Amino acid sequence: MSVAINRRTRHKLGASAGKHAVLILVSVVLGFPLLWMALTSLKTNHQALAVPPVWIPHPFVWSNYPDFISAVTFPRFVLNTLMYAATTIVGVCISSSLVAYGFSRIRWRGRDFLFKVMVSTLLIPFFATLIPLFVMYKRFDMVGWYLPLIVPTFLGSSIFSTFLLRQFFMTLPQSVSDAARVDGANEFTIFTRVILPMSKPALATVILFQFVYCWNDYLGPLIYIDNQVWYPVSLGLTLILGTYTTNWPWVMAAACAATLPIVVLFFFAQRTFIAGIAIQGTGDKG
Amino acid sequence: MSIPVTTKAAPQTAKMRKGPNRPRIQRRTRNGLLFVSPWLIGFLAFFAYPFFATIYYSFTNFNGVQSPKWVGFANYTALFHDPLFGTSLFNTLFYTVFELPLSTAAALGLALLLNQNVRGRGIYRTIFYIPSIVPLVASCLIFVWIFNPATGIVNDLLNDVHIQGPGWFFSIAWSKPSLILLGLWGVGQPMVIYLAGLQSIPAQLYEVAALDGAGAWHRFRHITIPMLSPVILFNVILQLVACFSYFTQAQVIEGGDIGGPGTSTWFYVQYLYEQAFQFLKLGYSSAMAFFLFVISAIVMVLLFRSSSRWVYYASEG
Numbered sequence: 016m017s018v019a020i021n022r023r024t025r026h027k028l029g030a031s032a033g034k035h036a037v038l039i040l041v042s043v044v045l046g047f048p049l050l051w052m053a054l055t056s057l058k059t060n061h062q063a064l065a066v067p068p069v070w071i072p073h074p075f076v077w078s079n080y081p082d083f084i085s086a087v088t089f090p091r092f093v094l095n096t097l098m099y100a101a102t103t104i105v106g107v108c109i110s111s112s113l114v115a116y117g118f119s120r121i122r123w124r125g126r127d128f129l130f131k132v133m134v135s136t137l138l139i140p141f142f143a144t145l146i147p148l149f150v151m152y153k154r155f156d157m158v159g160w161y162l163p164l165i166v167p168t169f170l171g172s173s174i175f176s177t178f179l180l181r182q183f184f185m186t187l188p189q190s191v192s193d194a195a196r197v198d199g200a201n202e203f204t205i206f207t208r209v210i211l212p213m214s215k216p217a218l219a220t221v222i223l224f225q226f227v228y229c230w231n232d233y234l235g236p237l238i239y240i241d242n243q244v245w246y247p248v249s250l251g252l253t254l255i256l257g258t259y260t261t262n263w264p265w266v267m268a269a270a271c272a273a274t275l276p277i278v279v280l281f282f283f284a285q286r287t288f289i290a291g292i293a294i295q296g297t298g299d300k301g
Numbered sequence: 302m303s304i305p306v307t308t309k310a311a312p313q314t315a316k317m318r319k320g321p322n323r324p325r326i327q328r329r330t331r332n333g334l335l336f337v338s339p340w341l342i343g344f345l346a347f348f349a350y351p352f353f354a355t356i357y358y359s360f361t362n363f364n365g366v367q368s369p370k371w372v373g374f375a376n377y378t379a380l381f382h383d384p385l386f387g388t389s390l391f392n393t394l395f396y397t398v399f400e401l402p403l404s405t406a407a408a409l410g411l412a413l414l415l416n417q418n419v420r421g422r423g424i425y426r427t428i429f430y431i432p433s434i435v436p437l438v439a440s441c442l443i444f445v446w447i448f449n450p451a452t453g454i455v456n457d458l459l460n461d462v463h464i465q466g467p468g469w470f471f472s473i474a475w476s477k478p479s480l481i482l483l484g485l486w487g488v489g490q491p492m493v494i495y496l497a498g499l500q501s502i503p504a505q506l507y508e509v510a511a512l513d514g515a516g517a518w519h520r521f522r523h524i525t526i527p528m529l530s531p532v533i534l535f536n537v538i539l540q541l542v543a544c545f546s547y548f549t550q551a552q553v554i555e556g557g558d559i560g561g562p563g564t565s566t567w568f569y570v571q572y573l574y575e576q577a578f579q580f581l582k583l584g585y586s587s588a589m590a591f592f593l594f595v596i597s598a599i600v601m602v603l604l605f606r607s608s609s610r611w612v613y614y615a616s617e618g
Contacts (some may be wrong), residue, residue: 034419042428052443064452110339117336123329138601140546142570143594146577146587147354150365170343202332231436233549252438253553270439277434293497
C-alpha cells in the first residue's frame, strides 16, 4: 500500500518536473531577447560586438542612458507622447462612454443594427480609407501635428473602448436606472450620476489601453507628423536606429527606455490588462 | 473574467400597448441616437465619406493639389501591369499564409501550457505575455540586433553548435521568415484570449470524457477545439486584418532599404504608402486601397461562410 502511494507521488513529482522543464525552457526563449537588450544597453560598444560574446557587461556602462537621451532629445519625444496620450484619453473617455451608453442602457429601434455596423468597421483595412482622410486633413491644414489623431477620438473612433464599456454597462442592473428614473432623472443624469460612477474599473481599463496604444503607435504619427520636434517615442526610436546604427548599446538603451514604462505599468495593473484582453475574445459571441 | 452579453430585446408584448407607448418609443429612439451621435458623426466623416472617396479617387488621376481628373479604369489596368504590385501582393499573402497558422498554433500551445495545474503559473503567464506589450518599434530594434548576421547573439549561439547561421533580415530567402519569427514572439494577446477561453470550458466535460476512456488527444480534438472554436474564429479574424495591413515591422526593420533585401519584403500597404505619400500618386494608391478592401472582404465572407461548419456555439446546441 505505502509503496503504491510512494510510486504515485513520485510519478506526480516527475510529471510536475517535466511540466516545469517545458515552461522554463519556453520562458527562457521568450525572455531572452529582452534580457539581451538590457545587457547590451549596459555594455561598451566594443564589448557589444565582441566575439565570442561577452554576457555580463564589464564594467556596467550606465552612462549609455544619459548619453543617448541627450543625443536625440528623448525627453521631448516622451513629452509629445504623453500629450498625445492624455488628449486622446480625454476624447475616448467622453465619446466612448456616451456611445456605449446609447448602445446598452437605452432600448431603441435600430440600435443593434448600428452596433453591428460599428463593430464590422473593425474588419475594414485602415488603408482603405486613409488617402481621402489625409487629403481632408491637409485641406483643413491639420497635417503636421497630432490633431488628425486626436479629433476622431472625440467622435467615438476607439471602437475597442466603446465595445468594452458597452459590455460593462450591460452587466449593471436595470434597477439602478429605474430607481433614478422614478426620482425624475433624465437619461443624461442617469449616465453621469449613476452609471459612470459605477464604471470606474471599466474606465480604468480603457485609459490603460489607450495609453499603451498611444505609446506604441507608429503608423499614425508617421503619416501626420513630419517635424522631428513633434516626434513621439516610437518615431524617435527609428531616428536613433537610423542615426546610431553602429552604436548598439545606445540603440538597445533606447529600446529599453521605451519598453520599461509599459512593463512597469503592466506589473502594477496586471489584472486590468489581462481582463481587458479577455473581454475582447469572450465577451460577444453573436 | 467574462461579461455576459444580452443583445436580445425583451419580446414585444401585446400590440394594443403600441398606441399609448408611441411617445415613449420615440423618446427612447431620440435619446439613443443622441447618445451614439458622436460615433455616428465620426462614422460618416472618418469612415463612410473616405471609403466612398477612395473608390472615386481610384478612377482618377490625382496628386492632392489639383482636382482629380477622371481616367476610368486606367489605374486598375496599370496596377495589373506593375510588377512591384504583384510582388508586394505575393509577399503579403506569403506572410499571411505562414503567420496565421503558426501564430494560432503558438498562441494556443502557450495557452495550453499555461492552463496546466502547476505552481508559479502567474509568473510563467507574465513572462509569456510580456513580449507582446513591448512597443512594436522596440521589438524591431531588438530583433535586428540579436539576429544581426555578423554580430548578433543568435548566430553566435548557432555557431557554438556548429550551425552556420543565415543572413536573417539581410537575406532574400530569410527576410520573410525572420519577420514571421518576430510576429510569433508577440502572440501574447491571442494567447491570453485562448487562456480565458480554455478556463471557461466546464471541467465536467473532461471528466465525463475521461470516464468514457477518451485519451488526451481525443479530449483535445473533441472537447477543447470545438469549445474554443468561437475564440479561434475571433483571433483568426483579428490576425487576418493585421496581416493585410502589415506595415510597421517591415518599415522599421528595412530602415533605409525599403522592401529590401531585393524586393523580398515589399508589403502591400508599404507599396501603397509609398505611392501615396512619396510620389503623391493618390489615384493609383486609391486603386490599391480599394483592391485591398475587395480582397479582404472576399476573405472575410469566405471565412464567415465556412465558420458555420467549424464554429460551435454552446448556446445553440
